[in-house]
Amino acid sequence: ETSEILAEVAVLGAGPGGYTAAFRAADLGKKVVLIERYPTLGGVCLNVGCIPSKALLHTASIIEEAKDMSAMGVTFAPPEIDLDKMRAGKDKVVARLTGGLKALAKQRKVQVVQGTGRFESPNRLVVESPAGRTRITFDQCIIACGSSPMRIPGFPHEDPRVMDSTGALEIADIPKRLLIVGGGIIGLEMASVYHALGTEIEVVELKPQLIPGCDPDLVRALTKVIGKRYKRILLETKVEKMAATSDGIQVVFAGKHAGEATYDKVLVAIGRRPNGRLIKAEAAGVEVDEHGFIATDAHMRTNVPHIFAIGDVVGGPMLAHKATHEGKVAAEVIAGQPALFDPLAIPSVAYTDPEVAFMGLTETEAKAKGIAYEKGVFPWAASGRALGIHREEGLTKLLFDPETKRLLGAGIVGPNAGELIGEAVLALELGADYEDIGLTIHPHPTLNETIALAAEMAHGSITDLM
Numbered sequence: 001e002t003s004e005i006l007a008e009v010a011v012l013g014a015g016p017g018g019y020t021a022a023f024r025a026a027d028l029g030k031k032v033v034l035i036e037r038y039p040t041l042g043g044v045c046l047n048v049g050c051i052p053s054k055a056l057l058h059t060a061s062i063i064e065e066a067k068d069m070s071a072m073g074v075t076f077a078p079p080e081i082d083l084d085k086m087r088a089g090k091d092k093v094v095a096r097l098t099g100g101l102k103a104l105a106k107q108r109k110v111q112v113v114q115g116t117g118r119f120e121s122p123n124r125l126v127v128e129s130p131a132g133r134t135r136i137t138f139d140q141c142i143i144a145c146g147s148s149p150m151r152i153p154g155f156p157h158e159d160p161r162v163m164d165s166t167g168a169l170e171i172a173d174i175p176k177r178l179l180i181v182g183g184g185i186i187g188l189e190m191a192s193v194y195h196a197l198g199t200e201i202e203v204v205e206l207k208p209q210l211i212p213g214c215d216p217d218l219v220r221a222l223t224k225v226i227g228k229r230y231k232r233i234l235l236e237t238k239v240e241k242m243a244a245t246s247d248g249i250q251v252v253f254a255g256k257h258a259g260e261a262t263y264d265k266v267l268v269a270i271g272r273r274p275n276g277r278l279i280k281a282e283a284a285g286v287e288v289d290e291h292g293f294i295a296t297d298a299h300m301r302t303n304v305p306h307i308f309a310i311g312d313v314v315g316g317p318m319l320a321h322k323a324t325h326e327g328k329v330a331a332e333v334i335a336g337q338p339a340l341f342d343p344l345a346i347p348s349v350a351y352t353d354p355e356v357a358f359m360g361l362t363e364t365e366a367k368a369k370g371i372a373y374e375k376g377v378f379p380w381a382a383s384g385r386a387l388g389i390h391r392e393e394g395l396t397k398l399l400f401d402p403e404t405k406r407l408l409g410a411g412i413v414g415p416n417a418g419e420l421i422g423e424a425v426l427a428l429e430l431g432a433d434y435e436d437i438g439l440t441i442h443p444h445p446t447l448n449e450t451i452a453l454a455a456e457m458a459h460g461s462i463t464d465l466m
């Protein structure tokens with residue numbers, strides 16, 4: 001049996017991009033249908049991404065900080081860990097948020113259809129679920145189908161000891177030896193969690209540095225801390241083979257650290273693949289590239305003018321805040337508003353310990369592209385607040401345009417770097433120069449005053465720190 005629904009706007013996928021677009025379109029007076037294959041709204045971010053990972057990382061940071069307190073004369077007993085409770089605590093946070101979204105959808109009269117959707121024609125989607133089939137005819141559609149973890153063909157992914165990020169967030173147990181394949185943000189965040197729980201961590205990364213694309217100065221500051229905590233960080237090394245044995249997962253490395261080792265568990269975090277090829281976009285005439293990405297213009301329109309796409313499936317940084325902003329733009333354009341996705345910078349944050357946050361131009365990029373810059377680097381070793389919390393590895397680095405003196409990029413390493421980077425993003429969006437930042441009175445003693453101090457370093461009004 002097939003039921004029929006007429007919608008002005010159909011949104012395919014209820015992640016941060018999709019639910020934001022659906023809510024915004026409804027607020028602007030549209031009749032909206034939101035299609036989601038999973039029983040809860042919120043997509044990867046709320047269910048198996050940003051939110052559960054940060055709940056676990058908070059727990060991890062408390063454990064690590066408690067260890068640090070011995071320097072101040074306070075020693076705690078080793079933590080007793082109840083994994084069932086930890087999991088339940090994390091799940092409660094997720095349930096509260098996904099439940100909240102359900103209520104918000106209802107309040108706005110956004111009709112949620114559960115099932116897997118695919119295009120049937122340029123104006124029709126069909127949604128399949130065990131309960132039956134629904135055909136949705138729409139005037140306009142927003143594709144927000146997100147991305148999935150990438151797998152390596154031939155590796156024993158079906159073995160529960162070989163996890164993806166979703167499996168790792170389940171913390172089924174505390175493995176003795178864990179190999180993280182992929183030194184990007186997701187892999188390193190999970191490394192922080194498992195290390196705090198007592199696991200021996202090794203990280204393997206193909207590229208010559210962790211968090212490829214991030215400023216090497218920031219990565220160096222992070223490595224100062226995790227290099228001591230983790231058993232091995234294998235750069236320029238490839239996992240060539242992986243086999244499930246009764247002793248554990250046997251791994252063969254090639255490259256700089258060629259060799260063989262066995263682990264109790266392995267987390268494969270080598271990146272995410274867009275879901276664009278799974279929605280039969282061709283039936284609507286929407287072009288999808290070989291990787292599964294869907295190209296859009298700055299209004300988030302695909303090559304088919306009444307079909308839009310947002311979030312991880314359109315490429316660019318795969319981040320929730322990028323998806324939500326694009327979602328708003330798509331909904332507003334549909335409602336006839338002159339909206340545009342045109343950010344000067346999108347911040348990225350690794351919520352590791354220490355955190356690494358960056359936005360805008362990096363020094364590596366400036367050098368590669370021949371862009372002139374002036375930099376101000378303020379080492380946290382010169383910050384009273386950073387010393388007080390035992391975090392002298394921290395660093396605040398700002399890049400300025402030597403002509404206009406305006407901020408071009410920023411990078412921060414240290415606890416709360418993710419919170420601190422917001423000021424730099426605002427400064428860049430407002431076209432602030434180093435006097436705007438340096439002469440703004442920041443409270444003392446804080447970590448955020450390192451931003452003003454880095455601006456003063458670039459200006460030359462502070463030269464000698466120590």
Ligand code: FAD
Nearest residue numbers: 013015017037043044045049050117146311312318319320
């Ligand atoms: P998604 O969140 O992927 O949502 C897409 C939705 O569409 C899913 O619910 C999916 O079920 C549904 N769907 C797909 N196809 C269909 C179909 N055919 N029919 C019906 N439904 C369909 N980002 C950050 O900004 N900060 C972080 O701290 C952060 N941490 C992360 C941690 C982890 C472990 C992971 C994996 C990701 C993290 N991310 C983080 C990335 C973030 O989760 C994504 O960028 C974000 O979720 C993308 O949103 P989206 O709306 O594009 O898609």
